[in-house]
Amino acid sequence: MRGKKIVSLLICVLAFLAACGGNPSSNEEDTAEGSTVTILIDNGQNALAGAEAIAEGVKEKYNIDTDIEVRPGGSEGDNVVKTRLATGEMTDIMFYNSGALFQALNPSQHFLDLSEEDYMNSIQDTFKEVVSDDESIYGIPAEASQGGGILYNRAVYQELELEPPKTWEEFMENNEKIKATQITPVVAAYQDTHTSQIILLADYYNLQLEDPDFAEKYTANEKKFVDTPAAVRGLEKIAELYENGYYNSEASSTSHTNALEMLATGEAAHYPILTGSLTELEKNHPDTIDDIGFFGIPGDESEVHGMTLWLPSGFYLNKEAKDMEAAKQWMAYAASPEGVEKHMEAVKPNGPYMVDGVELPVDSFTAVEEMNEYVEAEKTAPALEFVSPLKGPNLEQITVELGLGMIGPAEAAEKYDRDVDRQAQQLDLEGW
Amino acid sequence: MKVNKVYSYWLIVPAGLIYVLLFLYPTAVSFFFSFTRWTLTEWEWIGFDNFKMFFEEPSLMIGFKNTLIFAVLTAGLKVIIGVFLAVILISKIKTKRFIRSTVFFPVLVSTIAVGITFQMLMHPSNGLINRTLELIGITGPDWLGNPNLAIYSIALVDVWKGVGIATVILIAGMMSIPKDYYEAHQIDGGTSVNAFWHITLPLSKPAINAVILLALIGGLRTFDLVWAMTGGGPGFSSDLIASIIYKQYQAGFYGLSTAGNVLLFILVACIVYPIFKFLTRKEVDL
Numbered sequence: 001m002r003g004k005k006i007v008s009l010l011i012c013v014l015a016f017l018a019a020c021g022g023n024p025s026s027n028e029e030d031t032a033e034g035s036t037v038t039i040l041i042d043n044g045q046n047a048l049a050g051a052e053a054i055a056e057g058v059k060e061k062y063n064i065d066t067d068i069e070v071r072p073g074g075s076e077g078d079n080v081v082k083t084r085l086a087t088g089e090m091t092d093i094m095f096y097n098s099g100a101l102f103q104a105l106n107p108s109q110h111f112l113d114l115s116e117e118d119y120m121n122s123i124q125d126t127f128k129e130v131v132s133d134d135e136s137i138y139g140i141p142a143e144a145s146q147g148g149g150i151l152y153n154r155a156v157y158q159e160l161e162l163e164p165p166k167t168w169e170e171f172m173e174n175n176e177k178i179k180a181t182q183i184t185p186v187v188a189a190y191q192d193t194h195t196s197q198i199i200l201l202a203d204y205y206n207l208q209l210e211d212p213d214f215a216e217k218y219t220a221n222e223k224k225f226v227d228t229p230a231a232v233r234g235l236e237k238i239a240e241l242y243e244n245g246y247y248n249s250e251a252s253s254t255s256h257t258n259a260l261e262m263l264a265t266g267e268a269a270h271y272p273i274l275t276g277s278l279t280e281l282e283k284n285h286p287d288t289i290d291d292i293g294f295f296g297i298p299g300d301e302s303e304v305h306g307m308t309l310w311l312p313s314g315f316y317l318n319k320e321a322k323d324m325e326a327a328k329q330w331m332a333y334a335a336s337p338e339g340v341e342k343h344m345e346a347v348k349p350n351g352p353y354m355v356d357g358v359e360l361p362v363d364s365f366t367a368v369e370e371m372n373e374y375v376e377a378e379k380t381a382p383a384l385e386f387v388s389p390l391k392g393p394n395l396e397q398i399t400v401e402l403g404l405g406m407i408g409p410a411e412a413a414e415k416y417d418r419d420v421d422r423q424a425q426q427l428d429l430e431g432w
Numbered sequence: 433m434k435v436n437k438v439y440s441y442w443l444i445v446p447a448g449l450i451y452v453l454l455f456l457y458p459t460a461v462s463f464f465f466s467f468t469r470w471t472l473t474e475w476e477w478i479g480f481d482n483f484k485m486f487f488e489e490p491s492l493m494i495g496f497k498n499t500l501i502f503a504v505l506t507a508g509l510k511v512i513i514g515v516f517l518a519v520i521l522i523s524k525i526k527t528k529r530f531i532r533s534t535v536f537f538p539v540l541v542s543t544i545a546v547g548i549t550f551q552m553l554m555h556p557s558n559g560l561i562n563r564t565l566e567l568i569g570i571t572g573p574d575w576l577g578n579p580n581l582a583i584y585s586i587a588l589v590d591v592w593k594g595v596g597i598a599t600v601i602l603i604a605g606m607m608s609i610p611k612d613y614y615e616a617h618q619i620d621g622g623t624s625v626n627a628f629w630h631i632t633l634p635l636s637k638p639a640i641n642a643v644i645l646l647a648l649i650g651g652l653r654t655f656d657l658v659w660a661m662t663g664g665g666p667g668f669s670s671d672l673i674a675s676i677i678y679k680q681y682q683a684g685f686y687g688l689s690t691a692g693n694v695l696l697f698i699l700v701a702c703i704v705y706p707i708f709k710f711l712t713r714k715e716v717d718l
Contacts, residue, residue, distance in 0.1 A: 397664070401666070403665035422489075425485065426688055427684070
């Protein structure tokens with residue numbers, strides 16, 4: 001019990017500090033007439049534009065105001081969310097990743113069960129699975145899904161008379177031809193380290209084809225990266241591109257924004273990234289956005305070529321919401337086809353929506369249309385991070401080392417296994 | 433010597449309370465949590481597991497090595513450049529005030545801003561530094577992108593940013609040296625180089641020691657500059673102990689990162705205390 005006391009004291013201190021450093025605008029007095037819903041989103045452009053669009057719709061329809069608070073993204077944002085949940089400072093509605101990151105928040109303790117709401121019927125099961133625990137469903141999709149794979153410049157492809165590859169071999173052949181013309185075959189943007197892991201993570205479609213029970217056994221500590229050839233294959237792909245000199249020089253001083261520019265201007269042909277970047281690409285390079293296409297990380301066989309799907313982040317309803325009725329209405333609107341369409345007007349979708357009865361708009365990005373072909377052919381698999389809680393925090397540094405040739409694929413696999421092992425022990429997962 | 437107590441001990445209560453609540457208590461609590469698996473709301477006692485795991489961290493050796501290189505290199509350079517600047521700035525040159533402020537100015541800028549600025553300046557092809565080098569026919573290195581070079585580039589920036597403080601402390605130390613010594617030296621016909629080696633340097637020892645200690649402690653726990661410039665990269669090549677701890681905290685390993693902080697505390701104490709003892713032993717009374 002003494003531990004509890006120390007903890008609560010500590011929380012008091014934390015809460016005090018949070019109150020000192022917090023955003024004063026979130027504590028402003030509620031106006032008497034319409035009610036106000038508070039919402040915390042991350043600092044991505046799409047998140048803000050999307051939340052603002054829904055806020056506008058909710059205001060028109062129910063006269064509910066929305067107070068939007070922006071937090072940093074990435075692991076820094078995870079800390080903000082975890083700290084605010086722990087100190088009871090969370091907003092009414094929260095925008096956050098689905099899948100393993102969400103599961104790590106201990107959802108039953110903080111969020112309201114939405115499984116009884118009417119709108120749940122129209123939300124696709126793939127999404128529901130990644131925002132639920134054994135009894136309850138906690139989230140609704142807050143954006144479109146994304147594809148993980150390679151964005152390529154179609155103008156470059158046309159000029160060199162290349163075909164989008166369906167196997168890794170074809171991809172490497174294309175790269176060889178591209179390299180001969182002084183165009184950078186593949187951009188590595190290692191200044192933003194998170195971009196370095198995409199080839200590995202997006203190769204999960206190929207991994208699960210070859211080794212269907214990998215996720216389950218990996219989570220249960222019965223299988224490791226290092227002794228699973230299909231898993232190491234993803235790391236080998238990063239290394240092969242380096243060994244053949246297909247990456248840009250100055251990779252560690254190239255940022256994600258630089259990489260998009262290189263792709264859009266045709267200075268580079270391929271950029272392995274999530275389709276979520278299309279919004280930024282359109283904003284900075286509106287003239288060439290139609291030149292950008294998409295294909296999944298190629299595997300060994302062309303007939304089964306597919307892609308890895310990143311499921312959207314969700315909106316979650318805080319159990320302690322100040323104005324529960326208004327917050328519930330907000331969520332219902334966001335999950336309705338009407339809300340989704342409002343969202344799509346503001347943010348061009350970077351992939352298909354996970355809500356039934358919603359079609360992609362006719363003026364969608366070329367890359368999204370190409371991505372949708374995989375979805376319609378049902379050649380997709382959700383990324384590993386949505387089906388397993390294991391994701392070592394140092395993966396992005398390890399893949400940078402690999403992509404700069406500092407280590408080889410076998411050593412990278414070993415390092416990553418150790419990283420995951422540490423994570424599992426710190427989070428006290430079963431079987432580790 | 434016995435002094436009559438005039439003031440009641442109750443007078444230290446307000447300051448004492450703040451000290452206990454904001455400094456002593458968190459320190460004690462962090463020692464406790466370093467032995468637990470901690471999720472901010474719940475904890476479980478796991479003994480020395482965190483410390484064991486921290487030592488197994490693959491990048492830890494790089495972190496230790498980098499931290500020591502960084503601390504020694506920046507402390508050394510700050511002293512050498514600081515002494516050099518201080519000597520110039522106590523002499524009778526015209527633009528003394530202006531140069532003094534320019535040297536001190538970087539100290540006032542936020543470390544993160546300095547880091548981001550230098551990240552741009554040090555860009556291998558578009559950065560001002562390499563562009564300038566190009567003009568005189570030198571191909572500059574990839575300052576931050578080369579794993580073998582990154583930590584040294586950051587150290588140089590840290591010296592640029594921190595040398596102002598060192599200079600100010602050294603100026604104060606040198607100004608407090610009584611003029612009599614210099615006069616005696618002049619009458620004996622010594623050169624100004626001699627005066628520097630035999631009067632200025634030995635008598636500013638207390639100031640130099642203060643600079644060494646401050647720079648060492650600062651270097652050992654540096655974090656913000658590295659984080660802004662490379663984030664510990666490329667890979668793990670410019671990780672310091674503090675950035676390793678921060679990454680663990682980011683990953684939600686609160687117990688583990690607290691254990692790392694306890695170790696860093698012990699490390700700093702173990703390095704700085706003996707040096708402090710050693711340096712102060714040789715100090716001379718003015």
